[in-house]
Amino acid sequence: MNIPFEKYTLANGLDVLLHEDHGCPIVAVNLWYHVGSKNEVPGRTGFAHLFEHLMFEGSAHHDHGYFQPLQGAGGTLNGSTNADRTNYWEVVPANALELALWMESDRMGFLLPALTDAKFTNQRDVVLNERRQNYENRPYGLAPMVMLAALFPPDHPYHWTTIGEIDDLHAARLDDVRQFFSTYYHPANASLALAGDIDPGQALALARAYFEDIPAGPAVAAVRPPMPTLTGETRLLHEDRVELPRLYMAWHTPAMFAAGDADLDLAADILANGKTSRLYKRLVFEQRIATDVSAAQNSREVSGFLQIAATAAPGHHLTEIETAIIEEVAGLAVDGPSADEMDRGRVQAESQFMFRLQSVGGFGGKSDQLNAYNTLLGDPAYFPRDLERYQVVTRASLMGTVDRYLQNNRRVALSVVPRGRPELGLPGSTTAEVS
Amino acid sequence: MSRIPDPRVAVPPVDRSKLPAPGAGRAFRFPDIEKSVLPGGLRVWTIAHPSIPLTSLLLLIKRGAAADPRGREGLAAMTVDMLDEGSGDRTAIQLHEALAAIGAQLDSDIGPDAALIGTTVLSRFAERALHLLSDMVVRPSMREADFTRVRQLRLHRLVQLRDMPAALADRTFTNLLYGSHPYGHTPLGNERSLADMSVEDVRAFHADVLRPSETTLVAVGDCDHATMVRLAADAFADWRGTAAAAAPFDDELPHPARLNVIPRPGAPQSEVRIGHVAVPRNTPDYHALVAANMVLGGQFVSRINLNLREDKGFTYGARTSFDFRQQPGPFMLQVSVHTEATGRAIEESIAEIGDIRGRRPVTADELAMGVAALTRGYARSFETAEQIARAVTQLVLHDLPDDYFAQFVPAVERITPADVMRAAERHLHPDRLTTLIVGDLEIIGASLSELGLGEPVVLPAAV
Numbered sequence A: 001m002n003i004p005f006e007k008y009t010l011a012n013g014l015d016v017l018l019h020e021d022h023g024c025p026i027v028a029v030n031l032w033y034h035v036g037s038k039n040e041v042p043g044r045t046g047f048a049h050l051f052e053h054l055m056f057e058g059s060a061h062h063d064h065g066y067f068q069p070l071q072g073a074g075g076t077l078n079g080s081t082n083a084d085r086t087n088y089w090e091v092v093p094a095n096a097l098e099l100a101l102w103m104e105s106d107r108m109g110f111l112l113p114a115l116t117d118a119k120f121t122n123q124r125d126v127v128l129n130e131r132r133q134n135y136e137n138r139p140y141g142l143a144p145m146v147m148l149a150a151l152f153p154p155d156h157p158y159h160w161t162t163i164g165e166i167d168d169l170h171a172a173r174l175d176d177v178r179q180f181f182s183t184y185y186h187p188a189n190a191s192l193a194l195a196g197d198i199d200p201g202q203a204l205a206l207a208r209a210y211f212e213d214i215p216a217g218p219a220v221a222a223v224r225p226p227m228p229t230l231t232g233e234t235r236l237l238h239e240d241r242v243e244l245p246r247l248y249m250a251w252h253t254p255a256m257f258a259a260g261d262a263d264l265d266l267a268a269d270i271l272a273n274g275k276t277s278r279l280y281k282r283l284v285f286e287q288r289i290a291t292d293v294s295a296a297q298n299s300r301e302v303s304g305f306l307q308i309a310a311t312a313a314p315g316h317h318l319t320e321i322e323t324a325i326i327e328e329v330a331g332l333a334v335d336g337p338s339a340d341e342m343d344r345g346r347v348q349a350e351s352q353f354m355f356r357l358q359s360v361g362g363f364g365g366k367s368d369q370l371n372a373y374n375t376l377l378g379d380p381a382y383f384p385r386d387l388e389r390y391q392v393v394t395r396a397s398l399m400g401t402v403d404r405y406l407q408n409n410r411r412v413a414l415s416v417v418p419r420g421r422p423e424l425g426l427p428g429s430t431t432a433e434v435s
Numbered sequence B: 001m002s003r004i005p006d007p008r009v010a011v012p013p014v015d016r017s018k019l020p021a022p023g024a025g026r027a028f029r030f031p032d033i034e035k036s037v038l039p040g041g042l043r044v045w046t047i048a049h050p051s052i053p054l055t056s057l058l059l060l061i062k063r064g065a066a067a068d069p070r071g072r073e074g075l076a077a078m079t080v081d082m083l084d085e086g087s088g089d090r091t092a093i094q095l096h097e098a099l100a101a102i103g104a105q106l107d108s109d110i111g112p113d114a115a116l117i118g119t120t121v122l123s124r125f126a127e128r129a130l131h132l133l134s135d136m137v138v139r140p141s142m143r144e145a146d147f148t149r150v151r152q153l154r155l156h157r158l159v160q161l162r163d164m165p166a167a168l169a170d171r172t173f174t175n176l177l178y179g180s181h182p183y184g185h186t187p188l189g190n191e192r193s194l195a196d197m198s199v200e201d202v203r204a205f206h207a208d209v210l211r212p213s214e215t216t217l218v219a220v221g222d223c224d225h226a227t228m229v230r231l232a233a234d235a236f237a238d239w240r241g242t243a244a245a246a247a248p249f250d251d252e253l254p255h256p257a258r259l260n261v262i263p264r265p266g267a268p269q270s271e272v273r274i275g276h277v278a279v280p281r282n283t284p285d286y287h288a289l290v291a292a293n294m295v296l297g298g299q300f301v302s303r304i305n306l307n308l309r310e311d312k313g314f315t316y317g318a319r320t321s322f323d324f325r326q327q328p329g330p331f332m333l334q335v336s337v338h339t340e341a342t343g344r345a346i347e348e349s350i351a352e353i354g355d356i357r358g359r360r361p362v363t364a365d366e367l368a369m370g371v372a373a374l375t376r377g378y379a380r381s382f383e384t385a386e387q388i389a390r391a392v393t394q395l396v397l398h399d400l401p402d403d404y405f406a407q408f409v410p411a412v413e414r415i416t417p418a419d420v421m422r423a424a425e426r427h428l429h430p431d432r433l434t435t436l437i438v439g440d441l442e443i444i445g446a447s448l449s450e451l452g453l454g455e456p457v458v459l460p461a462a463v
Helices: A047-054 A067-072 A094-109 A117-136 A143-151 A166-171 A174-184 A200-211 A261-272 A278-286 A318-335 A339-355 A366-377 A380-391 A395-405 B075-082 B092-100 B123-138 B144-161 B165-178 B191-196 B199-209 B225-235 B286-296 B303-311 B339-359 B364-375 B378-382 B385-397 B404-413 B417-427 B441-449
Strands: A006-009 A015-020 A026-033 A076-081 A086-093 A190-196 A233-240 A246-253 A290-299 A304-312 A411-418 B034-037 B043-048 B054-061 B107-110 B115-122 B215-221 B259-263 B269-277 B315-322 B330-338 B434-439
Touching: A006 A200, A015 A200, A015 A366, A026 A094, A026 A366, A047 A076, A047 A086, A047 A117, A047 A174, A067 A076, A067 A094, A067 B364, A086 A094, A086 A366, A086 B378, A094 A190, A094 A200, A117 A166, A117 A174, A117 B269, A117 B303, A117 B315, A117 B330, A143 A233, A143 A246, A143 A304, A143 A411, A190 A200, A190 A366, A246 A290, A246 A318, A246 A395, A261 A278, A261 A290, A261 A304, A261 A318, A261 A339, A261 A380, A261 A395, A278 A290, A278 A304, A278 A318, A278 B092, A290 B144, A304 A318, A318 A395, A318 A411, A339 A380, A339 B092, A339 B115, A366 A380, B034 B225, B043 B225, B043 B385, B054 B123, B054 B385, B075 B107, B075 B115, B075 B144, B075 B199, B092 B123, B115 B123, B115 B385, B123 B215, B123 B225, B144 B165, B144 B191, B144 B199, B165 B259, B165 B269, B165 B330, B165 B434, B215 B225, B215 B385, B259 B441, B269 B339, B286 B303, B286 B315, B286 B339, B286 B364, B286 B404, B286 B417, B303 B315, B303 B330, B303 B339, B315 B339, B330 B339, B339 B417, B339 B434, B339 B441, B364 B404, B364 B417, B378 B385, B378 B404, B434 B441
Parallel strands: A015 A190, A233 A411, B043 B215, B259 B434
Antiparallel strands: A006 A015, A026 A086, A026 A190, A076 A086, A246 A304, A246 A411, A290 A304, B034 B043, B054 B115, B054 B215, B107 B115, B269 B330, B269 B434, B315 B330
């Protein structure tokens, strides 16, 4: 299993990755900029994502919005921002590859001349709507803000969410946009993947034609904040418009691809993902004190956190759920996974990686994966080694990793409870500040 | 290992004064469907898609939530939910361990007209996956204790939905448009119908409705037809029977108020639904309506999204859709807007729906844009085995011909602006549109009275 590719680096520093797959007459164009909310500073949070919106509002040689020509050519497109990177993609019929490259290169090379205050204000309003729709007006929607703020100190760039603070979004100015573009949106900070029904020679020639003349831009310093530590247990409470209380518990864990990351991915599955998981069996199936349970090792570029969440069934208190989580985590550290759990983990990893080979484009498609490996590791050939990380996990390594990172006395426990019912949270919790 | 491009290779010239026109499209051909029927009645349809050693296995059952008996709303969905709660001697957990041991994630889905259960697996596990699907669909345990637990989880889910504005809006809007009609409830059912339901109801529904006569196995992957038929015949050997006849759809549709509000004090956004009952899937105007929706609200560059999002900044996104079903399904606009913009957003939306019938004629360019989006990118929808399998289930569900996908592109390309406006005039009725808002009535109330839709009817946040 792998994603065969050719990699070229243009004179201006742009990496170009080419992958042939003639199964379907389509081409994926995928462009990563190595900038995310981790590159923001307090007081200007939410900016990387707001900027992503502006990338769809036209550039110097096509100042009419980004969607029309590409959708008109039969393409589909999107972009997204997370803490570590911003990605943009188009999936177009094979005959529209040049159009997509024209469009992507024009906004890389010529965005600012077309930028106006009106566009900026409009997209800031759209983002404020996005924030209201997906966070403020959604049950439990502010929990990620509270959790990140508790896990990471105010000067750590994972302290805030990618959507940003409302006040910061209002404080953003057009000059900030210009500065941000000049700092981060240039070839040497980007990686372009073309995958699908291409001729690699022609595709490279087109990529050169459209991107080679864009100036390289300044080097971007890596963001390497000190590893955060928790010295005790933090108990927080947030009252929200919800019917059932939910407990979120989180620990600091290794960064993406670092030692222990894969062990914790598997541990999260064994603990709380799916009906075969230990906490589902105990809390939802047998004792019926929770309505749902889930877990994820959220690994990011410079550090990670593993979070378990469970919603209490009516009439049950979060303390019952807390006890179960603590016991199951400790049990996994002491007794380890069963042989069946290890076997299932290996088969599931193999299946998941095979599923990842099905699509050339879009979020998670082969072009996106090549760019992820290239941007975060400098190694687009990493796919098989990524799978190997899961295959080499042993019972002993998993136990040791769980024991090292998921310590009872170094965690954050957040209770989200119905408004006016703070007694439904874990005892001793402090009310979280959240906007 | 990174290489420097060979500088001797010529680079084509770039002209930024105009966008490059796409060259000729490469032909796309939908793969052949091979069909068999097992002695018990189960249809087996397969498509070879050999690029990756994965196989998608989907069982489509042509009965959905519209088959729920009155007073037992949610029964079809509950029955599907009970399928993976154990089989033979195996408990629910053991069944899921068996699925996990082959890396399979169960995928089940239920709509008004059909239910779907299936999985995508590494091809070497296709036989085991078929046997597990058979265990679930043919021999589910349907134990009372499991039923009680699953029903309880579902009731908890309903409680939680009260606080999810989008879900609350969808559930209430469905009921406003259809009332007691079989389409008048979402598959989840409601608190009363679930409370009244027993495991006997579920067993009876399974026995009467989930029969091979209504079911098609769609298998797509690197498998040949003969092998898949042999495996399916083995796995489903003892499954027989004909489903009881479906109840007729003879309920009258209600006449809902034009303007309805579920108050949500303090809500920062208003969740809005606007629509009416429209057309069934077999309408001769199908392609014209699909094209009309692309112009009106089916994609980012459609009129309503450009107006509400890109021009006004009222929302993160607005979209419209025709839900084409066996019986007339809803036309609906879905949008979440900033509370302060609620009245204006509704006014603009209703005006856009009216305008496409002729007041603001569909231009050739607009239509070309929508048609191109539908046709030029058509191949994209058939990239993975699961995409192809899901597409085929649409052929099964709506009795469409095998060459339906081959004919779609030319059929849409024949549509003219006049066709679009004629279809819009025939099937979109601005004076019949019903609007539902989940939002802060205190703040939006004044702007609502100016809409000319009458005083808003206040509805409870009941699910």
